[in-house]
Every structure is written in structure tokens, then in C-alpha cells.
Amino acid sequence: MNRFAITTFLIVSLMTATGCANRAQQGAGIGALAGSTIGALTFKDKALGAAVGAGVGMMMGYIVGNEWDKADEQRVQQTLEHTRSDQTNTWTNPDTGNAYSATPTPPYMQDNRLYRDVTIKDEKTGKSIVAKAWRDENGVWHLKQ
Numbered sequence: 001m002n003r004f005a006i007t008t009f010l011i012v013s014l015m016t017a018t019g020c021a022n023r024a025q026q027g028a029g030i031g032a033l034a035g036s037t038i039g040a041l042t043f044k045d046k047a048l049g050a051a052v053g054a055g056v057g058m059m060m061g062y063i064v065g066n067e068w069d070k071a072d073e074q075r076v077q078q079t080l081e082h083t084r085s086d087q088t089n090t091w092t093n094p095d096t097g098n099a100y101s102a103t104p105t106p107p108y109m110q111d112n113r114l115y116r117d118v119t120i121k122d123e124k125t126g127k128s129i130v131a132k133a134w135r136d137e138n139g140v141w142h143l144k145q
Contacts, residue, residue: 071095073143076102080116080133080141090123099123116141 071093079089079102090101105117114135121128132144
């Protein structure tokens, strides 16, 4: 295994072990690791193969991981738009099997924007966060970061 593949493996391992990466980042890291390994095994120039494979794998892994995040974000947006205050909307992500719930508070105006706070809970771990969301002129809700 070359130095690039080892470095990629260590970064991916640390990110996933500590939980500091979102699904898109985890997908990118796993894709890069798999791509670099396959590339190193299939190219005559192992270093070039690992680099090309890592790039392609990272891009594909990010796309897949990002789509999972978008599915859950869409459910939160639907909850903010259509769920009554203090009522809970629960769903299971069809791609990951993870179950979540979102409970919005009453809307309020701040800085000429419509806001709602929402409690988002991971039903498997029981962990929850309270996020602030604002609605744009097109009716799309955005979670503040």
C-alpha cells in the first residue's frame, strides 16, 4: 500500500470513529479509500492508479452520502412547512434505515424573516438538537448553522 492510500485510510478512520464527519464526508472518505485501493491494484503505475481511483471514489461517495442528507433535510423542511406547532413528525430514511423525528415550535418574526425552532431527534440514539430555521421568499426552510 502506498503512502497516499495509508494517509487516506487514517483520515477516514479518524473521521468516522470520532463522528466529526457528516454522511457526505463519510461517503467521500470511504469512496476515496475504496477507489485508491482499486486504482492501485488495477493501474500499472500504482501511485497514479491510487490517486485517480481516490479522486473518482471520493466524488462518487460524496454524491451518495449527500443524497442521504438531502432526504432527511427534505423531511425537516416538510415538517416546518406543514406540521402544527408542538406536533411531532417521525420518519425513517429509506437509504440508511435511521429514524428521526422533528417537532417545530410556533413561528415568529425576526429580522424581517419568518422563523421556527425545531427539535430534531435521532430515534435510535435518543440524542436531539434544537435548531433555528428561517423561511425564504420561495417558501424553502433553511436551518441556521
